[in-house]
Amino acid sequence: xxxxxxxxxxxxxxxxxxxxxxxxxxxxxxxxxxxxxxxxxxxxxxxxxxxxxxxxxxxxxxxxxxxxxxxxxxxxxxxxxxxxxxxxxxxxxxxxxxxxxxxxxxxxxxxxxxxxxxxxxxxxxxxxxxxxxxxxxxxxxxxxxxxxxxxxxxxxxxxxxxxxxxxxxxxxxxxxxxxxxxxxxxxxxxxxxxxxxxxxxxxxxxxxxxxxxxxxxxxxxxxxxxxxxxxxxxxxxxxxxxxxxxxxxxxxxxxxxxxxxxxxxxxxxxxxxxxxxxxxxxxxxxxxxxxxxxxxxxxxxxxxxxxxxxxxxxxxxxxxxxxxxxxxxxxxxxxxxxxxxxxxxxxxxxxxxxxxxxxxxxxxxxxxxxxxxxxxxxxxxxxxxxxxxxxxxxxxxxxxxxxxxxxxxxxxxxxxxxxxxxxxxxxxxxxxxxxxxxxxxxxxxxxxxxxxxxxxxxxxxxxxxxxxxxxxxxxxxxxxxxxxxxxxxxxxxxxxxxxxxxxxxxxxx
Amino acid sequence: xxxxxxxxxxxxxxxxxxxxxxxxxxxxxxxxxxxxxxxxxxxxxxxxxxxxxxxxxxxxxxxxxxxxxxxxxxxxxxxxxxxxxxxxxxxxxxxxxxxxxxxxxxxxxxxxxxxxxxxxxxxxxxxxxxxxxxxxxxxxxxxxxxxxxxxxxxxxxxxxxxxxxxxxxxxxxxxxxxxxxxxxxxxxxxxxxxxxxxxxxxxxxxxxxxxxxxxxxxxxxxxxxxxxxxxxxxxxxxxxxxxxxxxxxxxxxxxxxxxxxxxxxxxxxxxxxxxxxxxxxxxxxxxxxxxxxxxxxxxxxxxxxxxxxxxxxxxxxxxxxxxxxxxxxxx
Numbered sequence: 001x002x003x004x005x006x007x008x009x010x011x012x013x014x015x016x017x018x019x020x021x022x023x024x025x026x027x028x029x030x031x032x033x034x035x036x037x038x039x040x041x042x043x044x045x046x047x048x049x050x051x052x053x054x055x056x057x058x059x060x061x062x063x064x065x066x067x068x069x070x071x072x073x074x075x076x077x078x079x080x081x082x083x084x085x086x087x088x089x090x091x092x093x094x095x096x097x098x099x100x101x102x103x104x105x106x107x108x109x110x111x112x113x114x115x116x117x118x119x120x121x122x123x124x125x126x127x128x129x130x131x132x133x134x135x136x137x138x139x140x141x142x143x144x145x146x147x148x149x150x151x152x153x154x155x156x157x158x159x160x161x162x163x164x165x166x167x168x169x170x171x172x173x174x175x176x177x178x179x180x181x182x183x184x185x186x187x188x189x190x191x192x193x194x195x196x197x198x199x200x201x202x203x204x205x206x207x208x209x210x211x212x213x214x215x216x217x218x219x220x221x222x223x224x225x226x227x228x229x230x231x232x233x234x235x236x237x238x239x240x241x242x243x244x245x246x247x248x249x250x251x252x253x254x255x256x257x258x259x260x261x262x263x264x265x266x267x268x269x270x271x272x273x274x275x276x277x278x279x280x281x282x283x284x285x286x287x288x289x290x291x292x293x294x295x296x297x298x299x300x301x302x303x304x305x306x307x308x309x310x311x312x313x314x315x316x317x318x319x320x321x322x323x324x325x326x327x328x329x330x331x332x333x334x335x336x337x338x339x340x341x342x343x344x345x346x347x348x349x350x351x352x353x354x355x356x357x358x359x360x361x362x363x364x365x366x367x368x369x370x371x372x373x374x375x376x377x378x379x380x381x382x383x384x385x386x387x388x389x390x391x392x393x394x395x396x397x398x399x400x401x402x403x404x405x406x407x408x409x410x411x412x413x414x415x416x417x418x419x420x421x422x423x424x425x426x427x428x429x430x431x432x433x434x435x436x437x438x439x440x441x442x443x444x445x446x447x448x449x450x451x452x453x454x455x456x457x458x459x460x461x462x463x464x465x466x467x468x469x470x471x472x473x474x475x476x477x478x479x480x481x482x483x484x485x486x487x488x489x490x491x492x493x494x495x496x497x498x499x500x501x502x503x504x505x506x507x508x509x
Numbered sequence: 510x511x512x513x514x515x516x517x518x519x520x521x522x523x524x525x526x527x528x529x530x531x532x533x534x535x536x537x538x539x540x541x542x543x544x545x546x547x548x549x550x551x552x553x554x555x556x557x558x559x560x561x562x563x564x565x566x567x568x569x570x571x572x573x574x575x576x577x578x579x580x581x582x583x584x585x586x587x588x589x590x591x592x593x594x595x596x597x598x599x600x601x602x603x604x605x606x607x608x609x610x611x612x613x614x615x616x617x618x619x620x621x622x623x624x625x626x627x628x629x630x631x632x633x634x635x636x637x638x639x640x641x642x643x644x645x646x647x648x649x650x651x652x653x654x655x656x657x658x659x660x661x662x663x664x665x666x667x668x669x670x671x672x673x674x675x676x677x678x679x680x681x682x683x684x685x686x687x688x689x690x691x692x693x694x695x696x697x698x699x700x701x702x703x704x705x706x707x708x709x710x711x712x713x714x715x716x717x718x719x720x721x722x723x724x725x726x727x728x729x730x731x732x733x734x735x736x737x738x739x740x741x742x743x744x745x746x747x748x749x750x751x752x753x754x755x756x757x758x759x760x761x762x763x764x765x766x767x768x769x770x771x772x773x774x775x776x777x778x779x780x781x782x783x784x785x786x787x788x789x790x791x792x793x794x795x796x797x798x799x800x801x802x803x804x805x806x807x808x809x810x811x812x813x814x815x816x817x818x819x820x821x822x823x824x825x826x827x828x829x830x831x832x833x834x835x836x837x838x839x840x
Contacts, residue, residue, distance in 0.1 A: 164551065
């Protein structure tokens with residue numbers, strides 16, 4: 001051919017740009033009805049820099065290669081009963097929480113990116129969002145397949161879909177994503193692509209996948225490595241979106257700042273569950289929540305916001321509260337899970353002696369003074385045959401829906417509660433961050449489906465007590481819920497290992 | 510004699526998840542497709558109405574007028590979840606890439622005279638914009654449809670359409686003066702009278718709210734007319750004059766269409782079978798939209814086939830009608 005060879009970038013431009021057109025038989029505002037009501041002003045969609053630059057040909061080719069490798073390993077994992085190589089069956093609680101709480105978020109992300117992939121006016125932005133929508137479907141499905149083998153041998157997986165829309169602790173992730181998806185398209189990408197996938201991703205993805213690697217979970221580790229290159233694309237989209245919107249119009253800056261404030265705090269509250277996983281559910285520890293927060297937020301996050309300051313963006317509101325709380329929240333959350341486990345789809349336990357020492361090492365006086373005594377008391381009660389279980393439903397925050405176990409930042413002996421009156425109703429919050437979010441959007445957050453209130457109103461199969469509620473969740477003690485050391489999972493684990501308890505005696509992998 | 514390998518045997522507690530067991534029966538092993546699609550979408554206890562459409566729940570069966578007691582019945586006969594989908598497309602992509610390589614290596618497009626190049630430019634290549642419209646429409650179905658089996662397949666369908674738009678772009682770029690041609694193609698799509706009924710129909714489809722109606726318009730009626738027209742009849746016409754190169758360049762589209770209508774028709778069949786109300790509704794949608802599709806195809810058929818246009822158009826719509834009858838719809 002007489003034509004000059006095109007560079008990849010030029011070729012990509014021709015392949016995607018210019019496919020779209022200004023509609024004339026139908027008004028553009030009717031074809032794209034949702035991308036203006038947030039007040040974000042886009043002067044020129046062509047300024048969008050395509051972050052992926054993947055044609056569909058290239059996408060199919062690369063992704064198929066990854067799928068081929070992933071499924072070969074998953075097949076081998078189940079053929080060889082890979083679950084036997086776990087550090088300890090306690091680890092399964094982390095993966096149960098993943099399937100119950102995070103895999104549904106991958107599915108929500110798939111639908112959410114399909115939504116914005118339809119609604120953005122710019123072709124480049126839409127293609128990027130559509131590819132992410134397909135990637136997220138991949139993650140939802142490959143996680144289901146990676147965990148499918150565990151489902152055959154442990155409790156807590158088989159009824160995950162039933163729990164997803166009903167369990168009190170799962171309304172934390174569910175409400176998080178429904179909040180994002182129900183927001184405008186620009187808020188959606190800011191919340192998920194930027195705040196979650198870019199700013200906080202290393203606090204979600206890294207702990208789970210490294211935790212899997214440290215604890216002999218080949219299925220999850222393999223999935224994690226396979227998803228890593230997708231995740232880097234998603235991170236690029238996250239930062240690209242924010243810079244693009246900020247560069248388009250100065251009026252966008254305060255709107256984006258409000259989104260960043262809101263979603264930093266929403267994301268941070270959700271991560272309390274992940275931090276608890278790191279500190280308490282991994283028999284072999286990767287790093288502590290406080291350490292991870294230090295590296296991934298206090299170092300990397302600060303640097304990022306330094307960069308963004310030239311756009312007029314400041315640090316997210318209440319970030320200093322999050323940093324002060326890092327020494328406390330995981331111990332507080334585990335105490336709640338430990339005592340409330342009869343109404344969950346997973347098992348809990350008291351930290352083993354080596355873990356108590358590790359926590360002392362990582363959290364110093366904070367742990368020894370405020371939390372070690374509590375766990376030691378629980379331990380004495382267990383020994384006396386009086387394992388402590390809570391018998392009531394918690395007060396949960398109207399915004400983040402986490403049970404309000406948080407304490408005042410400067411006084412760990414005082415519960416942190418905030419209230420707000422709106423239209424004759426009293427709403428309760430765990431923090432100023434969550435209260436602010438409600439005050440900005442009361443019409444939205446007053447709708448929240450708050451599980452304890454719903455249960456007391458009879459909307460959980462008429463359950464009035466915790467055991468009735470647990471039955472409605474299909475989570476009887478032993479097989480699905482309650483203490484790990486009286487669980488079927490533990491009994492099976494002993495049986496598979498010739499009666500030998502494999503609980504590690506050291507936190508190191 | 511066979512070789513026996515001894516391994517640890519652990520009796521599983523169960524074969525699959527509860528929500529799959531309810532569908533396939535207790536003690537049965539599930540396929541990966543079943544575990545990948547069924548009941549993924551939340552159906553209740555939603556927290557907030559979307560601010561962009563507060564009349565509806567986030568996922569809401571009322572976004573279509575068809576009724577099913579279980580939208581997860583809309584399964585894909587190809588059993589596509591992400592892995593088999595990408596593996597299949599990667600195979601096709603490799604074959605299609607080889608075709609383009611062959612066209613370049615053997616200079617097969619040089620056999621195309623300027624006159625026939627103009628006809629390809631006018632009759633086929635503006636479809637790259639129609640494919641973008643089809644991408645938009647299927648993305649809509651994926652976003653606002655109900656039930657993971659159908660909406661996940663709709664996203665794959667959307668991405669396929671982007672792929673086809675890019676293959677059409679590749680054809681243009683392989684022809685003489687391809688880059689300038691892309692600009693002219695867009696002008697034709699926007700202004701040439703032959704393409705205006707098609708663009709008008711596409712834009713009307715893009716504001717259709719009912720996602721299943723949109724499936725019928727885009728994937729059944731429009732594709733059912735456009736693919737046989739462009740990639741069978743026009744293909745034969747061009748190939749007869751321009752040699753085998755052109756047919757190699759459009760191979761993906763023919764294979765893809767033959768495959769995708771299995772999914773398209775399977776969904777229509779389930780919906781028609783479910784109730785007479787659904788059947789009547791689908792028939793009314795066909796009545797409303799098929800004339801528009803005929804109208805959109807007419808100027809292109811005239812430009813391609815002149816005196817033969819009527820006969821070829823009738824053959825195309827007879828094929829669509831036969832598919833309808835097979836699905837239990839009116840002729």
